[in-house]
Amino acid sequence: MGKLLKKASIYLTLFVGGIFVAFPFYWMLITAFKDGKEALQFPPTLFPSNLHPENFINVWKTIPLPTYFANTLIITVVSVLGVVITSLLAAYVFARLEFKGREVIFVSLIALMQIPLPLYLIPSYMLLSKIGWIDTYLALTVPWTVNIFSIFLLRQFFKTIPEEIFESARIDGANEFTILRRIALPLAKTPLTAIIIFNIIGGWNSFLWPLIMTDSDFMRPIQVGLAYYSRAETTNYPLLMAASLMAILPLLILYLIAQRYIIRSLSFTGSKY
Numbered sequence: 001m002g003k004l005l006k007k008a009s010i011y012l013t014l015f016v017g018g019i020f021v022a023f024p025f026y027w028m029l030i031t032a033f034k035d036g037k038e039a040l041q042f043p044p045t046l047f048p049s050n051l052h053p054e055n056f057i058n059v060w061k062t063i064p065l066p067t068y069f070a071n072t073l074i075i076t077v078v079s080v081l082g083v084v085i086t087s088l089l090a091a092y093v094f095a096r097l098e099f100k101g102r103e104v105i106f107v108s109l110i111a112l113m114q115i116p117l118p119l120y121l122i123p124s125y126m127l128l129s130k131i132g133w134i135d136t137y138l139a140l141t142v143p144w145t146v147n148i149f150s151i152f153l154l155r156q157f158f159k160t161i162p163e164e165i166f167e168s169a170r171i172d173g174a175n176e177f178t179i180l181r182r183i184a185l186p187l188a189k190t191p192l193t194a195i196i197i198f199n200i201i202g203g204w205n206s207f208l209w210p211l212i213m214t215d216s217d218f219m220r221p222i223q224v225g226l227a228y229y230s231r232a233e234t235t236n237y238p239l240l241m242a243a244s245l246m247a248i249l250p251l252l253i254l255y256l257i258a259q260r261y262i263i264r265s266l267s268f269t270g271s272k273y
Helices: 002-032 054-062 065-096 102-112 117-130 137-144 148-158 163-171 176-187 189-204 208-213 222-232 237-257 259-269
Strands: none
Touching: 002 237, 054 237, 065 102, 065 137, 065 148, 065 176, 065 189, 065 222, 065 237, 102 148, 117 137, 117 208, 137 208, 148 189, 163 176, 176 189, 189 237, 208 222, 222 237, 237 259
């Protein structure tokens, strides 16, 4: 009986917690289909009296969403590809190659993770301005093609692979790049999945950096574009919620498609590695 009550209390807690987590998304969804008057009604309604799907059409016509989505997609794809390449190379070097000062350099990289983004925004802006990168894709992508946490995660994984595997490959005449490509890379699917997912989410939701580094509307990603739109439509909650729903829809689709891999990658990041 005690075990049954304990299990029931756990499920009840999870159910209540799930409601609290899901309710803001539900509220955003129903508000996106309301009209302006009903969205401000008190007490609020839990379901629209009349559906207004034209809110999404109005948003699409009002702001350049295709441009925002295209910019966000470019930023996300380029930065994720860059992170995967640089993390694989750097992690393998720090995990498997011996050279003077290796640990000092690695610890220095880890220390850089403690520096908050606002602290280096101004120096970064001054540097990128001098080389003419402001309001370009270069400013929005190149600085984010390296991710220290991704290097750390892969390096810790590579250190768990037995050294005998690498020595056998070297005896067979394989160079380090071949070992990385044919041995280390196939074994690193789980941490790579975690890295790709984290960086896709980070790239899609990037706000502060592109807000500072862009001047023109046609260079803004979706989150920055919606921020400017919200200033113009501060009280038009249905349109704001419709725009927000369209912004997160690609991530929701990604989650539904790759749910199994996402759960596996999250489990990996909480493991001993």
